[in-house]
Amino acid sequence: MVILLVYQVTDRFPKSELYGLTSQLRRAVVSVESCVAEGFCRFHYKDRLHFYYEARGSLGEVESQILDARDLEFIRDDDFKLIWEQAEKVSVVLGGLIRSTQALSKR
Template sequence: MSTSFKDLLVWNASMDYVTSIYKITSDFPDSERFGLASQLQRAAVSVPSNIAEGSGRYFKKEFVHFLYQARGSLLETFTQIEIAFRLGYITDQVRDQLIETGEEISKMLNGLIKSLKD
C-alpha cells in the first residue's frame, strides 16, 4: 500500500482507543491485573496492530483479512467492557463512551474494507 498506516484515520482513532483502555484499566483492582485488565488491553492493542500489519501486506486481499481481524478484536473489547461494567469496575457512562468510540472505529474499518474490496 502506498499510504503509511500512520496516515489512516482508523489507525489513529484506534491508537486513541488503546490509550483510553489503558487509562481505564489502570483503575481496575490489582486482582485483575493479569485477568480482565490484561485481556482488554491486549484486545485493544490488537486493533491498530492488525491495521498496521495488514497495510504492509502486498495484496489488498491480505490487508482486508487483517482489517477483519482488527474488527474482531474491537468487538472482543465490547464484551470485556460489558464484563467490567457488570463487575462494577467502570460506570455506565464510561462503558457507553467506550462503546460509542468503538462503534465509530468499527464504521471506519467497515468503510476501509469496502473501499479495498471495490
C-alpha cells in the first residue's frame, strides 16, 4: 500500500522535481518491495538477510524523503501521516523477517 500512496502523492509534486525528489522517492519505495521479494526467493539465510537489510535501508530513504517533501510543502500533512504510518508498519514487518531469518540461520 505504501507504494500506491507514494505514487499518488508524488504525482502532485512540482514538475521541476520529476528528476529529483519524485524519482528518488519512487525508486526507494519500489526498492523496499523488490528487495523483500528477492530476499524471500533466496535459498541461503545469509543472502535473505542481505536483501532484508537492503529493504530496511531503502525504507529509511523513503522516510527521510517524505520528511523532506513535507518540509518543502510538496505534501499535505494528512498524506504525510498516512505514508509515515504505512512505512512504520512495513518497518515492523521487516524487523520480524530479519529476526526470524536470523533465528533460522542459527539452527
